[in-house]
Structures are given as structure tokens and as C-alpha cells.
Amino acid sequence: MSVALSRKRVIKNSFSQLLTFALSGGSKAIAAIMVARTLGPGGMGTFSLSWTLAGTLAFVAVLGLDNRLIRELARARDASELERSLPLACILGVVFGGLLTAIPALTGVHSDAAQALAAAGGFVAISAPILIFRASFHAREKMELETAACVVEGAVALIAVGLALNAGFGVGGAMLGLTAGRAANLLLCVVFYRRLWGPVRFRMDVTHWFSLVREGWPLAVSYSLTATYLRFDILILAIFHPSTEVGMYGAASVILLTAPLVAVSFSSSLYPILAQSDGIEDGHLRRVFQQTTRILLVAALPLATGLTLLSESIAELLFGAGFGDTGKYLALLAWVLPFRFVNHLFGVVLAATDRRSKRVAAVALALAANLVLNLLLIPSWGAYGAVIATVATELVIAGILLWGIRPLRPYVVRPLVEGAAVSLALAAVVLSTPGGVIVQLMTGGVVFFVGLATIFLWLPGRASAGPPAVDPKPSPAA
Secondary structure, eight states, X not given: OOOOBOHHHHHHHHHHHHHHHHHHHHXXXXXXXXXXXXXXXXXXXXXXXXXXXXXXXXHHTXXXXXXXXHHHHHHSOOHHHHHHHHHHHHHHHHHHHXXXXXXXXXXXXXXXXXXXXXXXXXXXXXXXXXXXHHHHHHHTTOHHHHHHHHHHHHXXXXXXXXXXXXXXXXXXXXXXXXXXXXXXXXXXXXXXXXXXXXXXXXXXXXXXXXXXXXXHHHHHHHHHHHHHHHHHHHHHHHHHSOHHHHHHHHHHHXXXXXXXXXXXXXXXXXXXXXXXXXXXXXXXXXXXXXXXXHHHHHHHHHHHHHHHHTHHHHHHHHHXXXXXHHHHHHHHHGGXXXXXXXXXXXXXXXXXXXXXXXXXXXXHHHHHHHHHHHHHHHHHHTHHHHHHHHHHHHHHHHHHHHHHTTTOOOOOHHHHHHHHHHHHHHHXXXXXXXXOHHHHHHHHHHHHXXXXXXXXXXXXXXXXXXXXXXXXXXXXXX
């Protein structure tokens, strides 16, 4: 089977994924900003810790079932796989969510952090079946259904968080607000699933569950390790340093996790299509991969430049005057973005071409490096040590993933030159623009989009700049 790719499908899927990630990640970023401005750095530190654990377990709990389903359903649309996976996901969600909910009872601690973790347990339990429903939408390339569910989740969550903070319920109330939004998402997913696949049925096939876990464990370990290393710095920082410093660094992490949404949505939208390829050496896959890498790198460099130049102003604008150190951390963390942009694409290619074990090895080595660096640097250097560990980890991941996707080779020199040109233009305009951070952001945004349009639409070689229209190779029957 060959990659059958068209601009219309990629644009549709990418836009749906962009909205989904923007609404999901954006609503949580706004909730974090609300917590920071209401409760200050200390409250933000507690929120960062509880959300870190909840966000990690929400992905770990499903054990890779969702990504396996996308691949299998894209190849053969058999609803029986969904019906077997749903009850297993629900059980796993309750188990992992219960771990967080039980923390106050097990430790005997009733602090704000313990209450927030207890509230986050519901979020984890609800997330597991949502990921299965999402996989069913992706497999049918109905990603707009996930987007619609995230619209409702974001609206409900922000309203609930705002009401909880206004009523004085603190971080625990904020986490309950996010859980309420997640519950609204689940209800809408059930409605959409019924329209797409029919009634929601549960097949209690324990023997098959063992098979699912056995087959899916490499991807489960990969995503579990990824989720861990993305948030491990917060956990270590919370052990060795006060919650105010955790809050400062956590605020910078909110921006760092939100900024790559466009790149992640674009790469993720290609997964169902790439899963139909003949393998890593498929010529169509190679062309899509090289062109997508170029797009991501050219976009990432000026974005990192802009965040570095305006980091302190952005931090003060979003979180308030009490978050002065956040801008310093953000200026350095911004240069993680080019690596995260392409690393996500490399991981998508490995998963789509049945090279999951290589991704597991890459992330496992990166996690080990991240763990060692965080333990060595954070006790003495605090948040700056976490910054260094994060940048070094992304470098390690990039190198290992490049080895894993052989013989694919991304374009590097040309996009770096093009991205640097846009970055220089952006820096010149932003630094010479008076009127405060809002005006600077607007002018920088104009330069950013004009620069990308110039490179991909008007310069020579424009035919190879964007996602190509590729006709499927003729089948043997033809």
C-alpha cells in the first residue's frame, strides 16, 4: 500500500489538529495563567506539580492503545478492535487515576498539593476512554470531531476554573475545574462515536487484552517515557527548591509546551496517511518527510528568536510582575523548540512505519540522560539546571531518532539558512518597534508570516515547499 496524500486532506487534518491542540493546550495554559495571577508563584508551583503528575499519568494510563488503534483502524476498519479496547482503557484509567486520588489518604497529608492531586485523579480516569474515542476519529480522518469536543472541554474548564478560583477553592478547585471540562469532552465523544461507529459496545475479552498490552507495550513505554522526561524537571525541582521557584519555572514551561502546537498538529495529521506506506523506504513517504522537515525548521527558528527577544515582556504580560525570573528561563528554553518541532515528526514516522522499538530506545536513553542531568544540576543550580538538562535532552533525542529513521535524511542546510533569514528580519523589526510588547508581538507576527509566505510561495523551488499532491501508486490489480 502506498501513501496517498493530497494538499486538501493535509490542510483539513492539520487545521483540525491545530485547533484541537490549541484548544486543549491553550485552555490549560490559560488556566495556569489564571492560577498564577490569582495565587502567585507559590500557587503556580503547586499547580505545576499536580498538573505535571496528572498530565503524565493521563497518557501513561492508556498504555499505547490509542496509537495502536489509529494504525490498525486506518488499515482495516474493524469496530471489534474498538469494542475490545474501550473496557480495558476504562479499567486502566480508573487504576491510574486512583493512584493520584489515594495520595492524601495514603500519606495523611491534607495540604493544597495533596488536594490538587486528589482532584487530578478524576482527570486521569476520564482521559483514558477519551483517547480511545479520539483514535476512532483519527482512523476515519474525522479529526474535526475531536476539535469540537475540545471546544466544549476548553469552555467548560475555563468557566469552572474561574468560578473555583473566585470562590477561594485554590489549586484543588482549579484542578476540579479542568476535570469538569474533561468530563464534558467525554460526553461529546460518546455522541460522535455513536454517529461514526454505532452504539458503544464493550467486549470483555481478557485474553485479547493481554495480546493488546503485549503488542502495544513498546509504544506505551515510548509515550510514557516521553511524558516523564517532558515533566521530570518539575518533579525534581519541587523536591529540592521552594514552590515559588517551581512556579517561576513552571510558568516558562507552560509557554514552552504551548508554542509547538502548530508543529505537533501538522505532524500528527500525517500519521493516519503515513501508516499506509510501504515502509521507511517508500518514495512518497520520503518526499513528504523531507518537505515537512523543511517547513518545521523554517518556522521554528524565528519563533525561538521572537520568544528570546521578548521573553521577559511576555512573562510579565501573561503572569504578572511577580514572575520576573520566568522571562530569563524562557529566553533559554525557547531554543528547545526547533528540536521539539522535528523530533515529534521523527517519532510519528517511526510509529507509522512499525519502528516503535527504535522510538522506545531513543526515548529511554534520553530519559536516562535527562534524569542524570536533572539530579546533577537542579540541586545546585535550580531552574537554570533544569533548563540545561532540557536542552541537552532534546539534542540527545534528535540524534538517536535520526539514527532510527535511516535511510531517511531530512533537509537541514537550506531550511536553517531560510529560517535564519526570517529570524534576522524579525529581530530587526521587533527591536526597532516602539509601543510595548503588544505592538512588538503584532509586528513580529507580521514579519513571521510574510517571511514564511515569501519562502514557500514566491521563491524559486516553491513547488517543493509545501505538502505535495501525491497520487497513490497503482495496485497490482491495476
